[in-house]
Amino acid sequence: MTLQPRASLGILTSDQGQLPNSKRGTEPRAIENPATLGFPVITEIAEGTLGRRTPHGDPVLERGYVEAAQRLVQRGAVAISSNCGFLIRYQAVVAASVTVPVALSSMLLLPTLIRQLPASAKIAVLTYDSTTFGDDMLELSDPTERSRVVVGGIEGSKYWHDELKIPAPPTDVAAMEADVGACITGLRAKHPEIAAILFECAGFPVVAPQIRRLTKLPVYDITSLCRMMIAAIT
Known part of the structure; x- marks a missing residue:
């Protein structure tokens, strides 16, 4: 008897590697942790996609992400996401390669979120690296809406440096927070109009509760988007 693949959320990951027996991805609220969404999760490494090349949207990496997405579907993925928000730059090519819903980045939420706020309010996008974050990631064509988005990054931080290492070490949650x-x-000191926060980085959800307590603002991330996908198909 042939066993049918178990329905799961598929997560694309880069070929960054990690320490042996590492607990990366098992932290509470991590996208790779099945307990985060209450739904089975499977992962596939996109071969040749070193993490340091992913943020730039290198076209050479497209094949690796497409083939990994197709493997996920073969293994039972009923929807596909990723553990890096910069994969918004591969959203179109991956979505065209499979027949299940694909949402590779929390940035897909931005057009909806900005319309939920009053016209006087701004939304803060917190990114892993603002130096490689461009307007092409915002999914906004209206200049007025773009003016309401404030981008900040943690480049140069411990987490930033750790993610560039091969293999990448366990996540230092305290340092990230x-x-x-x-x-x-x-x-917020520069833009008191900020009324909501969107995490670009798919690693940031592990500190979302702490940032909500700190700011008293709504905080959205890749898990917000994945919950919507899972709810719509189960």
Whole structure:
């Protein structure tokens, strides 16, 4: 008897590697942790996609992400996401390669979120690296809406440096909380109109509750988007 693949959320990951027996991705609220969404999760490494090349949208990496997405579907993925928000730059090519819903980045939420806020309000996008974050990631064509988006990054932080290592070490959650907290505090000092926060980085959800408590603002991330996908198909 042939066993049928178990319905799961498929997660694309880069070929960054990690330490042996690492618990990366098992932290509470991590996208790779099945307990985060209460739904089975499977992952596939996109071969040749070193993490440091992914943020730039290198076209050479497209094949690796497409083939990994197709393997996920073969293994039973009923929807596909990723563990890197910069994969918004591969959204179209991956979505065209499979027949299940694909949402590779929380940035897909931005057009909806900005329309939920009053015209006087701004939304803060917190990114892993603002130096490689461009307007092409915002999914906004209206200049007025673009003017309401404030982008801040944690480049140069401990987490930023750790993610560039091969293999990448376990996530230092305390350091991430401090760096993300400092980033949003600085942004709000300059832009008191900020009324909501969107995490570009798919690693940031592990500190979402802490940032909600710090700011008293709504915080959205890749898990927000994945919950919507799962709810719509189960």
